[in-house]
Amino acid sequence: MGEAADQFFVNLLHRLVDHAPAGVAPILSSLLSVVAILAVFASLFAVTTILERKGLGRIQNRYGPNRVGPFGFLQPVADGIKSLTKEDIVPHSADRVVHYLAPLVLVFAAFSLYAVLPIGRNMVLADLDAGVLFFFAVSSVMGLTIFMAGWSSRNKYSLLGAMRAIAQMISYEVPLILVSVTVIMAAGSLSTVSIVEKQAGYIGVLPRWYVFTPWGFAGFVLFMIAATAESNRSPFDLPEGESEIVAGYYTEYSGFKFALFFLGEYLGLFAISGLGITLFLGGWAAPLSFLTWIPSYLWFFAKLLAMIALFIWVRGTLPRLRMDQLMNFAWKFMLPMALIDLVTAGVWHFLPQGALRWFVCGALVVVPYVLLSRWLMQGWKLEKRVYRFAE
Amino acid sequence: MPKDLSERIILLFTIFAILTVTGAVAAMSLRNLVHSVLALTVAFSGLAAVYLLLGAQFVGLAQILVYVGAVAILVVFAILLTRDSGTVPLISGGSWRLLRGSGIVVFAVFGVLAWAICHSSVGRHTVHLSHDTSIYEIGNVMMQRFALPLEIVGALLTVALIGAVTIAMQEKEGRR
Numbered sequence: 001m002g003e004a005a006d007q008f009f010v011n012l013l014h015r016l017v018d019h020a021p022a023g024v025a026p027i028l029s030s031l032l033s034v035v036a037i038l039a040v041f042a043s044l045f046a047v048t049t050i051l052e053r054k055g056l057g058r059i060q061n062r063y064g065p066n067r068v069g070p071f072g073f074l075q076p077v078a079d080g081i082k083s084l085t086k087e088d089i090v091p092h093s094a095d096r097v098v099h100y101l102a103p104l105v106l107v108f109a110a111f112s113l114y115a116v117l118p119i120g121r122n123m124v125l126a127d128l129d130a131g132v133l134f135f136f137a138v139s140s141v142m143g144l145t146i147f148m149a150g151w152s153s154r155n156k157y158s159l160l161g162a163m164r165a166i167a168q169m170i171s172y173e174v175p176l177i178l179v180s181v182t183v184i185m186a187a188g189s190l191s192t193v194s195i196v197e198k199q200a201g202y203i204g205v206l207p208r209w210y211v212f213t214p215w216g217f218a219g220f221v222l223f224m225i226a227a228t229a230e231s232n233r234s235p236f237d238l239p240e241g242e243s244e245i246v247a248g249y250y251t252e253y254s255g256f257k258f259a260l261f262f263l264g265e266y267l268g269l270f271a272i273s274g275l276g277i278t279l280f281l282g283g284w285a286a287p288l289s290f291l292t293w294i295p296s297y298l299w300f301f302a303k304l305l306a307m308i309a310l311f312i313w314v315r316g317t318l319p320r321l322r323m324d325q326l327m328n329f330a331w332k333f334m335l336p337m338a339l340i341d342l343v344t345a346g347v348w349h350f351l352p353q354g355a356l357r358w359f360v361c362g363a364l365v366v367v368p369y370v371l372l373s374r375w376l377m378q379g380w381k382l383e384k385r386v387y388r389f390a391e
Numbered sequence: 392m393p394k395d396l397s398e399r400i401i402l403l404f405t406i407f408a409i410l411t412v413t414g415a416v417a418a419m420s421l422r423n424l425v426h427s428v429l430a431l432t433v434a435f436s437g438l439a440a441v442y443l444l445l446g447a448q449f450v451g452l453a454q455i456l457v458y459v460g461a462v463a464i465l466v467v468f469a470i471l472l473t474r475d476s477g478t479v480p481l482i483s484g485g486s487w488r489l490l491r492g493s494g495i496v497v498f499a500v501f502g503v504l505a506w507a508i509c510h511s512s513v514g515r516h517t518v519h520l521s522h523d524t525s526i527y528e529i530g531n532v533m534m535q536r537f538a539l540p541l542e543i544v545g546a547l548l549t550v551a552l553i554g555a556v557t558i559a560m561q562e563k564e565g566r567r
Contacts, residue, residue: 098429129526133452140460144432147467151425163471166464174552190526331556339549 006295009036010122033125037114044304045266046076052312059316079259086255091154094252098152103253103260106145110267112138116192117274120284120297124193131192132184135275136177139230142268143169146239149261150249161248164323165232165239171330172229172236178338179219179226182345183210183279192275196283205289209282214361215344218369220280222338224310227276229330231269233311235318238326273307274300332376340368403444411437424470432463449526 004011017029050065050073057064065072090099116131118124128134143166150162184190187198199209210216229236240248250261277283281303284296321329344364351357414434418427435458442451533541 098426128448130448130452133449133456137452137455137460140456144459144463144467147464148429151467151471159471166468170461170464332560335552335556 006121006297008295009120009297030125037125038111041111041114041267041270042263044270044301045263046080048266048270048308049079049262050075051308052315055309055312056316059313083256083259088255088257089252091252093154095152095154098148099252100257102145102149102152103257103264105148106142106264107260107267109138109141109145110264110271113268113271114274117271118193118196118278118283119274119300120295123284123297127191127193130190132180132190132195132275132279135192135271136173136180139268139272140173142264145264146249149253153249153252155252157245157247157251158249160245161239161241161251164245165249168229168232168236168239168326168330171327172226172334175222175330175334175338176226176230178335178342179222180275180279182215182219182342185342185345186210186216186349192278192283196278196285199282200285202289207282207285207287207289209280209285211280213348214358214365215341215348216280218337218341218344218365220276222334222341223276223280224307226334227269227272228311228314229326231265231272233269234315235321236326237320238323241320269311270304270308273304273311276307277303328376333372336372337369341365400444404441407437407440407444410434411441425467428463428466428470431466432459435459435463446525449529 013029013032016032017025020028053075054064054072065075068074068078090096113135115125116128116134118127146165146169147162150158150160150165153159183195187195189195189198199207201208206212211220232239238244238248240250245251250258253261277300284300286292286294286296286299344361347364348357348361351360411434414430414432414437417430418434421427421430435454439451439454439459442448442454
């Protein structure tokens with residue numbers, strides 16, 4: 001029964017395609033998969049917006065949306081209809097073609113990311129040999145679309161936001177790719193499917209995911225920080241810091257184009273979370289060996305929702321960084337740690353299994369972390385903050 | 392290779408070639424520098440598509456990652472930091488003499504290259520495409536035969552990276 005449920009969607013696709021004539025079968029198969037991905041992740045976007053607003057509301061001691069539908073859960077529908085019917089305003093001096101293209105290319109690129117994500121056993125749109133490379137290639141295009149949006153709006157806030165976004169995305173792309181290389185090294189493959197397969201199997205009841213190794217754990221934490229910065233989310237949301245530059249690169253967008261930016265941003269977030277799951281958290285594999293009867297795609301989405309919850313939690317907890325703090329953090333902390341992690345992964349690979357390996361690699365990660373943090377904290381005066389008026 | 396497949400490849404190649412050439416011509420002829428960069432990224436993407444079509448997955452994706460993702464943005468930064476936000480169109484009406492001179496150079500280079508390619512052995516023997524193994528082979532060759540050059544390049548780039556960060560780190564005292 002578990003097997004049938006696990007392969008339900010794969011078999012369904014085969015059944016549907018089998019009835020089609022031979023000429024259109026491959027096209028039909030791809031088309032159905034693409035439509036499924038579009039539908040599922042666009043709905044996940046709708047669900048996430050309401051979950052995020054509710055969650056942030058909880059954290060900030062308020063209710064969040066609670067008017068539309070039961071507990072406000074139909075709010076995304078209302079928001080969607082509103083953004084569809086709003087007037088599309090383009091600034092008089094804007095560069096019309098680029099202004100129009102930017103959100104479209106962004107959403108196109110964001111959806112393309114899902115082509116290489118294995119969301120279940122045998123459930124991947126394209127098992128490319130260079131799957132991880134494809135992911136980073138496409139996500140690097142998203143930086144360019146943000147520049148297109150910011151520059152074409154002819155607005156200083158837009159341009160400032162775009163410049164901030166690009167600087168941030170390029171800076172954090174370096175540690176992001178470096179920590180992904182650790183996993184590629186360990187798995188010996190660039191294909192997302194075989195990276196998941198390499199993490200299959202259990203020791204006792206515990207899985208053999210890369211996050212349960214010293215370098216994998218450090219890599220996962222670095223990956224998550226860099227992923228937060230890549231998707232321009234709080235505390236790295238300077239490109240759209242509303243208290244400084246209105247809304248950053250999409251200040252001059254309205255109506256449905258604004259919604260497209262919103263969609264693209266969340267799709268990027270889901271995709272990079274999905275990549276994190278694939279690289280470090282065993283993809284669609286069950287976390288405990290006696291839970292394998294639950295279908296693989298459910299595990300993938302459970303992990304994805306957990307990651308989203310983490311992102312919402314972080315957003316509700318941490319204040320926004322300053323620009324120089326952001327850059328310092330990327331180049332002085334993230335980059336050295338990523339390089340050290342890379343070396344650690346190599347050492348881990350060549351040491352024999354046993355306690356020694358854990359000790360050496362654990363020390364290789366923890367000692368530089370402590371020393372680097374101490375060194376970067378030099379001269380910081382951390383004391384109890386004194387409020388003049390709000391005491 | 393069945394006839395149908397090769398026809399399809401030629402069709403796709405034509406589309407991508409037109410895309411690449413159009414992008415390149417637009418990058419040359421557009422008056423606005425930022426538009427030129429965007430047109431150039433179209434040319435880069437077309438080239439990457441040709442690589443992918445030929446089964447060179449690694450080169451094609453690296454082309455997108457490096458050229459569209461990094462080089463284009465570097466050019467954009469250079470334009471925005473040196474010019475007036477790239478919004479002022481350049482005046483670049485080349486004279487007829489310049490145009491004629493560059494035309495002669497272009498056709499001479501193209502002619503020599505085409506002649507060399509036609510007379511070389513490249514066109515005569517067909518290469519068997521091995522889609523599944525290409526990245527595996529690249530990895531093997533890099534890790535075995537070219538391991539030393541690869542490591543030297545890796546060390547060089549890491550040194551450059553750390554050097555750049557170190558130079559940027561020397562900031563004034565008291566700044567946080």
